[in-house]
Amino acid sequence: SQQGEEDPQALSIQEGENATMNCSYKTSINNLQWYRQNSGRGLVHLILIRSNEREKHSGRLRVTLDTSKKSSSLLITASRAADTASYFCATDANDYKLSFGAGTTVTVRA
Amino acid sequence: KAGVTQTPRYLIKTRGQQVTLSCSPISGHRSVSWYQQTPGQGLQFLFEYFSETQRNKGNFPGRFSGRQFSNSRSEMNVSTLELGDSALYLCASSPETGRAGELFFGEGSRLTVL
Numbered sequence: 023s024q025q026g027e028e029d030p031q032a033l034s035i036q037e038g039e040n041a042t043m044n045c046s047y048k049t050s051i052n053n054l055q056w057y058r059q060n061s062g063r064g065l066v067h068l069i070l071i072r073s074n075e076r077e078k079h080s081g082r083l084r085v086t087l088d089t090s091k092k093s094s095s096l097l098i099t100a101s102r103a104a105d106t107a108s109y110f111c112a113t114d115a116n117d118y119k120l121s122f123g124a125g126t127t128v129t130v131r132a
Numbered sequence: 133k134a135g136v137t138q139t140p141r142y143l144i145k146t147r148g149q150q151v152t153l154s155c156s157p158i159s160g161h162r163s164v165s166w167y168q169q170t171p172g173q174g175l176q177f178l179f180e181y182f183s184e185t186q187r188n189k190g191n192f193p194g195r196f197s198g199r200q201f202s203n204s205r206s207e208m209n210v211s212t213l214e215l216g217d218s219a220l221y222l223c224a225s226s227p228e229t230g231r232a233g234e235l236f237f238g239e240g241s242r243l244t245v246l
Contacts, residue, residue: 064222064237118188120235122175
């Protein structure tokens with residue numbers, strides 16, 4: 023079973039637009055992470071936000087975390103064609119594993 | 133630094149056979165995790181090893197097993213293969229000694245069971 027659920031399942035945007043995706047989870051966490059996966063390849067770590075943090079930025083990425091609602095959002099600003107990928111949230115519940123959501127597939131149109 | 137290396141990248145097996153997948157972590161990383169990715173179930177945790185000890189195991193049947201060697205390299209084995217075992221098997225390493233931190237993933241081993 024998966025810890026997280028992501029919304030939307032798929033997203034299509036124009037180059038230059040912003041993309042927002044959401045993640046909800048069920049249990050208490052130590053941290054929440056976001057990963058990107060390009061078409062059947064390995065996952066690449068994007069950003070980690072700890073349970074005592076509310077917002078974090080990394081380049082064009084902005085992540086928020088609301089532990090009271092057990093939810094997180096990932097915002098990609100000024101999207102590029104290279105941002106076309108699947109994005110996964112993953113939660114660390116202090117049990118030596120990450121639990122991944124089902125992912126959001128983002129398509130950036132030129 | 134070289135990344136996480138998984139071998140083989142692609143393999144085809146028939147039902148009832150067994151398969152061994154190999155993972156070499158990033159140099160200095162002592163934690164190795166394995167995940168199974170399928171279109172239907174998404175990314176499912178298989179197991180995590182640290183210093184040759186399995187610290188957690190996912191909800192998979194006993195046909196799925198793994199181990200870690202003293203040089204941190206890891207292998208996983210699936211015996212008596214079933215059609216549903218067709219998947220992308222991903223290995224990830226981490227320098228963290230405690231709770232899960234950032235994971236560094238390999239490109240995966242894509243297994244097809246016929």
